[in-house]
Amino acid sequence: MxxxxxxxxxxxxxxxxxxxxxxxxxxxxxxxxxxxxxxxxxxxxxxxxxxxxxxxxxxxxxxxxxxxxxxxxxxxxxxxxxxxxxxxxxxxxxxxxxxxxxxxxxxxxxxxxxxxxxxxxxxxxxxxxxxxxxxxxxxxxxxxxxxxxxxxxxxxxxxxxxxxxxxxxxxxxxxxxxxxxxxxxxxPSLFTFNIPTSPLLDLSGISVPKVIVTLKDVGFKQEGPLLLTHWGFSGPAILKLSAWAARKLYDLDYKATLLINWIASPNQEILYQSLLQRKQENPLQAIPPILPNNLLVRLCTSLHIDPTTPLAKLPNKALAQLAAKLYSDAYAIEGKTTYKQEFVxxxxxxxxxxxxxxxxxxxxxxxxxxxxxxxxxxxxxxxxxxxxxxxxxxxxxxxxxx
Ligand SMILES: Cc1cc2nc3c(=O)[nH]c(=O)nc-3n(C[C@H](O)[C@H](O)[C@H](O)COP(=O)(O)OP(=O)(O)OC[C@H]3O[C@@H](n4cnc5c(N)ncnc54)[C@H](O)[C@@H]3O)c2cc1C
Incomplete structure (x- = not known):
């Protein structure tokens, strides 16, 4: 048999x-x-x-x-x-x-x-x-x-x-x-970033549809939606970044600088020029609603800019500072939190x-x-x-x- x-x-x-x-x-x-x-x-x-x-x-x-x-x-x-x-x-x-x-x-x-x-x-x-x-x-x-x-x-x-x-x-x-x-x-892979020093923690729940996130000096970059949390940042852009940089972040003990390009602009100069153009064309209007209002107000305030001020009254230097912040806003990552929906x-x-x-x-x-x-x-x-x-x-x- x-x-x-x-x-x-x-x-x-x-x-x-x-x-x-x-x-x-x-x-x-x-x-x-x-x-x-x-x-x-x-x-x-x-x-x-x-x-x-x-x-x-x-x-x-x-x-x-x-x-x-x-x-x-x-x-x-x-x-x-x-x-x-x-x-x-x-x-x-x-x-x-x-x-x-x-x-x-x-x-x-x-x-x-x-x-x-x-x-x-x-x-x-x-x-x-x-x-x-x-x-x-x-x-x-x-x-x-x-x-x-x-x-x-x-x-x-x-x-x-x-x-x-x-x-x-x-x-x-x-x-x-x-x-x-x-x-x-x-x-570990697929985790969110802890940013205890972030001034945005109280804006938890706000999401931005498209940002570019980069790990400074490390060379990883991802694009997608971002979610503000009470411990730092989450959302698809962050999870993707955590996956691609999983080993590097482990080696760095989850300490690195995160750069956020808040409106996924390809270039800081283009962003600045578009703000200048807006000022020229609509001098009586305030900064356009390019981000959820509470977030925009917070980012502007950190530069001592009142976002309700008519553009004509904002010096070009202030618009240049705003363009720089929107293009590359730095946050210190000091740890990770496991993403409960899916980790690997x-x-x-x-x-x-x-x-x-x-x-x-x-x-x-x-x-x-x-x-x-x-x-x-x-x-x-x-x-x-x-x-x-x-x-x-x-x-x-x-x-x-x-
Ligand atoms: C909370 C969470 C949510 C997730 N959500 C998603 C999702 O929505 N989409 C997605 O694509 N992925 C998701 N993932 C990832 C996905 O679940 C895993 O990649 C996938 O389950 C891996 O399947 P696996 O069969 O290889 O391993 P596992 O599912 O881990 O199965 C391994 C099995 O082997 C058994 N085993 C271990 N040692 C022994 C032994 N000595 N003798 C006998 N048996 C043993 C274990 O008990 C276990 O049952 C999620 C993961 C987690 C933790």
Missing amino acids: KKQIIHVVIGGGAAGIFAAIRCKTLNPLAQVILLEKTNQLLAKVRISGGGRCNVTHACFDPVKLTQNYPRGSKELIGPFHHFQPKDTVSWFEERGVPLKTESDGRMFPTTDLSETVIHCLLQAASLAGVEIRKQQRVESIEKKEDRFLIQLENQQISADSVLLATGSSSWGHSIAKQLGHAIAEPV TAGGVDLKSIDFRTMESKITPGFFFAGEILNIDGITGGFNFQNAWTTGWLAGTTMAKR
Whole structure:
């Protein structure tokens, strides 16, 4: 009698569950066992997107999509040609979960409930015949000839192939290391900036639709909406900046100078000239409402400018100072605050040791990786789940063919 093939997936998060479903669906004769150390599957899916689960992002061009990954963009080009957001949308829709797109491109289930996504994934796993074992903490993995011995508390499983999808857990990193993979040091990504000395803290809640934020002397720049908070600054522009500069800011102990170009002007001189032109054309009018009023008043007051003064009465020197402030306003970052809606770890298994056509390790054949355990992370907006779906799908596909 032919021996049954056993594939083991470790980790019951988005990547592990998606891979297990794909593997068992493609190869129903194989035994697919998913081991999860806790009592809860898909815990991060449940809390993600404020309980709504931002499943993916409406960006359907694989190359453009990769531009949203500070780490992993080059490696994901190939995988996204196999499984991208369009495929994610179809996958969920075929299983009765249509997704909708919000104005910023984020995609959510139409129910606005992460529970819908969880129910769909667990039902698909059950229908496919994935054997899910909860409260099964894997303690060690040993490679013996062409098999893997997986040690649980009271049991050992001998597997033909293993997928490690344990997210940002240090245990997963140490297992990968034992098997010969380098680990990029994990550091947080997607956080907001603490600016305790900011004179704008009491303006918390005001948002500006488009600013350019730059880390002075460090070389990172991002554009987008900015939110004033009671501890500093947040909003898409800041979160993107935190992701791209995650490692640098970690090295700087989260101390740096943030420059805000409040109206995303391409050039300080152009901004100054436009204020002068306005003064010439409308001498009796005050400074135009280029920013939310309370914020504009505060910025003007800091320069001893009364924003209600007719432009004709403001000396050109004052307008030059205002242009300088609007173009490059400096704030001292003195720490970070985790963004509760979505945070992620930058760092993990070194990408050079993975074959991105298959998600198989180049160092340990038969051993696979998917999801956040890899040194891949996206900016906020559904890109991190897309990485989990894509790499999980590819790993599951290859395991099934073994
Ligand atoms: C609050 C929050 C909100 C988020 N919101 C979004 C969002 O809206 N959109 C988005 O794209 N991304 C979001 N993210 C990021 C996204 O959740 C992760 O990138 C994604 O869940 C990673 O999936 P994963 O399967 O790789 O890892 P995980 O989801 O972390 O799953 C790993 C699993 O492995 C298990 N495990 C660990 N060690 C062992 C062991 N020894 N034995 C057995 N099992 C083990 C863990 O218990 C866990 O269940 C959010 C993250 C957070 C924290």
